[in-house]
Amino acid sequence: MKCSQCQDLLFEYLDGTLPSASQASVQEHLRECSSCRTVFEREKQFSGSLPGLLGEQTVLMELPPQFHQKVLSRLERDAHPVLKGDFSWFEQCAHAWAGVAAIAVLMFSIAALFVIRDSLGQRAVCFSKAAFYRLPGVAVLPRRCLSDQPGYDRVGKPSPGLWPGFDLAVPPSSVVNLEPADL
Amino acid sequence: MGENEIVAALKRGDLSVVEDIVGLYGNRLLRSAYLLCGNESDAQDLVQDTLVQAVQSIHRFRGDSSLYSWLHGILLNLSRHYHRERKRLVQGHDFDSQPGESVSDEASRLDLESVSPVLMEAMRKLSEPHREILVLRYFEEMKLDEIARHLNISKGTAKSRLHYAAESLRSLIPKELNLFGDSGTD
Numbered sequence: 001m002k003c004s005q006c007q008d009l010l011f012e013y014l015d016g017t018l019p020s021a022s023q024a025s026v027q028e029h030l031r032e033c034s035s036c037r038t039v040f041e042r043e044k045q046f047s048g049s050l051p052g053l054l055g056e057q058t059v060l061m062e063l064p065p066q067f068h069q070k071v072l073s074r075l076e077r078d079a080h081p082v083l084k085g086d087f088s089w090f091e092q093c094a095h096a097w098a099g100v101a102a103i104a105v106l107m108f109s110i111a112a113l114f115v116i117r118d119s120l121g122q123r124a125v126c127f128s129k130a131a132f133y134r135l136p137g138v139a140v141l142p143r144r145c146l147s148d149q150p151g152y153d154r155v156g157k158p159s160p161g162l163w164p165g166f167d168l169a170v171p172p173s174s175v176v177n178l179e180p181a182d183l
Numbered sequence: 184m185g186e187n188e189i190v191a192a193l194k195r196g197d198l199s200v201v202e203d204i205v206g207l208y209g210n211r212l213l214r215s216a217y218l219l220c221g222n223e224s225d226a227q228d229l230v231q232d233t234l235v236q237a238v239q240s241i242h243r244f245r246g247d248s249s250l251y252s253w254l255h256g257i258l259l260n261l262s263r264h265y266h267r268e269r270k271r272l273v274q275g276h277d278f279d280s281q282p283g284e285s286v287s288d289e290a291s292r293l294d295l296e297s298v299s300p301v302l303m304e305a306m307r308k309l310s311e312p313h314r315e316i317l318v319l320r321y322f323e324e325m326k327l328d329e330i331a332r333h334l335n336i337s338k339g340t341a342k343s344r345l346h347y348a349a350e351s352l353r354s355l356i357p358k359e360l361n362l363f364g365d366s367g368t369d
């Protein structure tokens with residue numbers, strides 16, 4: 001047996017998965033060849049120490065108790081794909097209602113904003129209190145209103161996802177008291 | 184409860200056995216996941232995803248490997264996906280500007296008590312195929328032909344990959360630590 005053949009069988013030899021004839025000829029070659037013996041010894045030492053080191057590294061690691069519950073609720077959620085995220089049943093309900101409410105508000109807002117837009121033709125400032133929607137601390141307003149109304153702080157750049165012609169802005173408190181524009 | 188009963192129960196849609204699977208294989212998967220991804224909380228997520236996917240696709244388990252090895256195959260796929268995603272995120276945010284400093288430089292200051300951080304750091308620095316194959320061979324203690332089957336590569340490829348993976352790991356660990364008990368032989 002050549003050295004290259006012998007070393008090619010290194011892992012199978014150590015695994016004990018070689019046919020007995022090959023196993024024997026590797027053994028015989030190793031008795032005579034010190035350089036192959038060195039290679040085999042090196043691998044034996046490596047495989048004798050790395051598993052222990054990796055084991056030590058991880059032996060204290062354990063899944064939290066009730067981990068299976070997390071798996072089960074994920075499975076349940078995947079079966080009802082509307083609700084995603086790591087929430088309890090109660091939170092899921094709350095989120096569902098919040099979602100419904102948000103969609104309702106959004107639909108109302110879109111309708112109202114289009115009304116404003118239609119009426120924008122003649123006057124720069126033409127919004128009414130009813131047409132200004134407060135997200136927490138933020139309002140969605142027609143861009144022309146913002147540019148024409150002193151005292152507005154724009155929030156950064158116009159948000160690209162927003163309807164064209166509208167900006168997110170932090171309204172000065174005075175805006176709340178604006179009367180409907182005279183149309 | 185044995186493997187066969189668990190599989191049969193899952194195929195009937197009986198989810199009560201999820202607790203048994205977690206009990207039997209959960210921690211072992213977690214530790215393997217940790218070695219593959221290098222982060223304990225991501226490892227937990229990977230195990231959760233693995234089990235969810237396993238239950239959902241249990242009809243594809245035909246029993247030509249052990250249930251654990253099938254689960255581990257799912258874990259391996261998810262961990263590859265995890266690394267791809269991370270790479271994408273890191274590139275997207277331009278976080279990868281730190282040059283890969285050699286572990287040996289920082290490790291040479293460390294004494295023998297700090298073996299484990301050095302080893303884990305070295306594992307993290309390996310390429311993904313090298314890390315995978317070392318985990319399969321030296322943590323999962325798979326034989327060569329099992330590795331080849333698990334990774335869907337030839338035995339020849341598995342041999343040479345194992346060889347290069349071990350050499351890379353050695354090169355990332357300072358010789359003075361003599362972690363593998365053979366620093367005199369090379």
Ligand SMILES: [Zn+2]
Pocket residue numbers: 002003004006029033034035036037
């Ligand atoms: Zn030889």
